[in-house]
Amino acid sequence: MEKYLEKLDGHYLLQLTYTISSGPDQLWQLLTSSKGLALWFPQLSRQEHELVFSMPGFKECLAIQQEIKNQLFSFDWFGAVISFAFREEKGKTLVTFTEKSPNHFPNLERDLAGWVNQNRRLESYFKTGKMPEIMDSLMDCQEWVRQEIQKNC
Numbered sequence: 001m002e003k004y005l006e007k008l009d010g011h012y013l014l015q016l017t018y019t020i021s022s023g024p025d026q027l028w029q030l031l032t033s034s035k036g037l038a039l040w041f042p043q044l045s046r047q048e049h050e051l052v053f054s055m056p057g058f059k060e061c062l063a064i065q066q067e068i069k070n071q072l073f074s075f076d077w078f079g080a081v082i083s084f085a086f087r088e089e090k091g092k093t094l095v096t097f098t099e100k101s102p103n104h105f106p107n108l109e110r111d112l113a114g115w116v117n118q119n120r121r122l123e124s125y126f127k128t129g130k131m132p133e134i135m136d137s138l139m140d141c142q143e144w145v146r147q148e149i150q151k152n153c
Contacts, residue, residue, distance in 0.1 A: 001123055003116065003144065007103070007152035014112050016097040016119045020126035024070035024086050024093045030122065031073045031084055040121055040131055051075055080105055082115070095122075109145050116141040 001018040020027060030036035034045040045052045051062040065081065066074045074083035080101035086093050097119050101108060117138045125131045 001120065003148075005112065005145065005148040005152070007149070010103055012099075012101045012103065012105075012108065012112065012149075012152075014097075014099040014101070014115065016095075016116065018095050018119065018123045019089075020093045020095060020123065022093060022126060023091065024088050027084075027086060027093055027095065027122075027126075028070050028073070030125075032067070040125065041118060077101075077111075078106075080111070095119075109142065109149060112149075113138065113142040113145040116145065 001016055004013075004015040006013050030040060032046065037044040037046060037051070043053050043055055045054070047061075049064050051064065053060045053062060060078065062078070063076045064074070065076060066072050066083070071087065072083065072085050074081060076082075077099070080099055083098045085096045085098070088094075097115070099112065099115050101111065105111060117134065120137050120141065121132050121134065
């Protein structure tokens with residue numbers, strides 16, 4: 001996985017790029033259906049044109065911004081913008097994940113590290129057929145984000 005994090009004018013830009021060993025259909029289902037989301041991000045579900053983030057005592061509807069089947073899926077993430085862009089190349093799929101977060105985003109480091117971790121889990125799932133536990137690489141992701149933010153200050 002290639003990782004990039006930069007502080008720009010008014011926001012942070014996180015970009016992750018990796019290749020999975022299948023066509024885009026399976027990834028599309030993981031990203032856009034409640035059944036798929038439950039496998040890798042159980043707090044999210046799909047309802048019509050929005051995602052719903054729910055935890056005990058908290059529920060937030062997140063607007064889906066763009067949806068082009070097997071190519072692009074983007075949505076609001078509490079004021080940040082999350083997007084998964086992908087394209088098929090020789091039976092594999094190149095995935096580009098982007099998060100654009102305002103500088104004042106609450107718990108920015110935790111959020112960015114969480115998305116790096118979730119993408120690592122997705123990448124691993126397509127390599128091994130098993131979804132890694134969420135905590136398996138979270139500390140490494142947090143350390144990488146912390147170092148990158150310090151470089152950008």
